[in-house]
Amino acid sequence: MTDLPAGYRPVDLDPSRHADVIALDVWAFPATVDDDVLAALPSPLTWERARGVETDDGELVAMHASYPFTQYPVPGARVPVAGLTWVGVHPAHRRRGLLRAMIHDHVRRSLARGEAVSSLFAAEPAIYGRFGYGMAAHDVRLTVPRGAALRSVPGADAVRVRLERLQEHHDDVVRALHGAVDRPGWATRETPELRAAYLDDPSAFRDGAEALRIAVAERDGRAVGYALFRRKSSWEPAGPRGTVRVRDVVTEDAAAARALWGVLLDLDLMATTEAWVLEDDPLLHLLVDLRAAEPRLADNVWVRLLDVPAALAARRYAAEVDVVLEVRDDLVPANARRWRLEGGPDGAVVTPADGSPDLVLDVRELGAAYLGGSSLASLATAGLVAAERPEALARAATAFGWPVRPGCSWVF
Ligand SMILES: CC(=O)SCCNC(=O)CCNC(=O)[C@H](O)C(C)(C)COP(=O)(O)OP(=O)(O)OC[C@H]1O[C@@H](n2cnc3c(N)ncnc32)[C@H](O)[C@@H]1OP(=O)(O)O
Numbered sequence: 001m002t003d004l005p006a007g008y009r010p011v012d013l014d015p016s017r018h019a020d021v022i023a024l025d026v027w028a029f030p031a032t033v034d035d036d037v038l039a040a041l042p043s044p045l046t047w048e049r050a051r052g053v054e055t056d057d058g059e060l061v062a063m064h065a066s067y068p069f070t071q072y073p074v075p076g077a078r079v080p081v082a083g084l085t086w087v088g089v090h091p092a093h094r095r096r097g098l099l100r101a102m103i104h105d106h107v108r109r110s111l112a113r114g115e116a117v118s119s120l121f122a123a124e125p126a127i128y129g130r131f132g133y134g135m136a137a138h139d140v141r142l143t144v145p146r147g148a149a150l151r152s153v154p155g156a157d158a159v160r161v162r163l164e165r166l167q168e169h170h171d172d173v174v175r176a177l178h179g180a181v182d183r184p185g186w187a188t189r190e191t192p193e194l195r196a197a198y199l200d201d202p203s204a205f206r207d208g209a210e211a212l213r214i215a216v217a218e219r220d221g222r223a224v225g226y227a228l229f230r231r232k233s234s235w236e237p238a239g240p241r242g243t244v245r246v247r248d249v250v251t252e253d254a255a256a257a258r259a260l261w262g263v264l265l266d267l268d269l270m271a272t273t274e275a276w277v278l279e280d281d282p283l284l285h286l287l288v289d290l291r292a293a294e295p296r297l298a299d300n301v302w303v304r305l306l307d308v309p310a311a312l313a314a315r316r317y318a319a320e321v322d323v324v325l326e327v328r329d330d331l332v333p334a335n336a337r338r339w340r341l342e343g344g345p346d347g348a349v350v351t352p353a354d355g356s357p358d359l360v361l362d363v364r365e366l367g368a369a370y371l372g373g374s375s376l377a378s379l380a381t382a383g384l385v386a387a388e389r390p391e392a393l394a395r396a397a398t399a400f401g402w403p404v405r406p407g408c409s410w411v412f
Helices: 015-028 035-039 098-112 168-178 192-199 254-264 282-286 308-314 363-370 376-381 390-400
Strands: 008-012 051-055 060-074 077-089 117-120 138-145 160-165 213-219 222-232 242-251 270-278 296-299 302-305 321-328 338-344 347-352 359-362 385-387
Touching: 008 060, 008 098, 015 035, 015 051, 015 060, 015 077, 051 098, 060 098, 060 117, 077 098, 077 308, 098 117, 160 254, 168 192, 168 213, 168 222, 168 242, 213 254, 222 254, 242 254, 254 282, 270 282, 302 308, 302 363, 308 338, 308 347, 308 363, 321 363, 321 390, 359 363, 359 376, 359 390, 363 376, 376 385, 376 390, 385 390
Parallel strands: 077 117, 242 270, 321 359
Antiparallel strands: 008 051, 051 060, 060 077, 117 302, 138 270, 138 296, 160 213, 213 222, 222 242, 321 338, 338 347, 359 385
């Protein structure tokens, strides 16, 4: 991290620094539990990818890490992606450029590992655009009233839903179904540390709700879907007004989705079910009255193309396209030039170009469009993509789209 301000030095982190990492983490993200409780939990970090910043007297005051997603789905392909995570700066050292230095470090090290793309979930959406990350997927937050009517789906009655406490043996169900999902942006928990942290359910993080439960949808004795959820009771003068909090609903087909949501939306003593789902989740179509669920759009994964030609060549395109893109990139100068993209459903070739550009855009907008979640045409309506030739914009927007909306059902 050569760009650190004076008085700070970079440091590789390893498990011996776990207590320091927790002490920093609770400064960056206020917690209601004591450090020793947090330090006793399994760490989801891949330590060899965790980097810190120390003061001259050895205090850890900033850190970042990344998850090694080797099979991150992008349209029509899977690519290695650096999942930036655990970014934190001690409040006494903020706004001195430590995050900026850490992002430079992250970009350099990811590129050296051959990772052409980085992805993240943002704590605050205003932070990462300046570093070339674009909002690449959205999700929809819902508060569904109990007993909300759902459309019927043939075959749903043949799906049996088992309700159980989440236990270790459920790892098989979760892995089989979760790993099978092929949706751009849907990172699977590839590392043992992430999987262990997923099934761990510390009471410290339940926020007054019960232990994690799992609803497993089965057809003919085979798991065809699951949902993780917990209930939080609330006894009010007018009666019970509990809340069901739903995480990760993964289903193989519409009948499984209908059967699971039928159960999750009608649990006794509950008044509402809170869920966040991806933009084309079956629930949005199953609900007869979507408006009653108060849908709110939010940002999901953000994507940064670290190596523009490699990243653009790694995905597939929904239609044939031949376009010259003039890319601006303040952080990675090698990306900042004109690139000719010739691509289609079978692959793509990206070469340096000298001719006049069809589209001019920042690498941030390329990241936003990369998974097919934001249309280049709609970015152009906001003035974020300049089209030198309108017909090229329409063709490129179609090609960058994808039939399955991107997004990840869990925050990393
Ligand atoms: C992927 C993840 O892990 S998301 C988690 C991010 N972490 C958090 O939100 C925890 C709480 N916050 C923090 O730890 C810190 O405030 C951070 C990491 C957000 C910022 O760290 P800092 O060292 O203060 O950032 P730094 O000084 O390098 O600022 C770089 C630029 O980002 C801007 N910036 C920093 N934080 C924010 C923010 N929260 N919102 C908007 N802009 C921000 C700065 O103003 C600066 O802008 P400039 O380049 O125009 O001057």
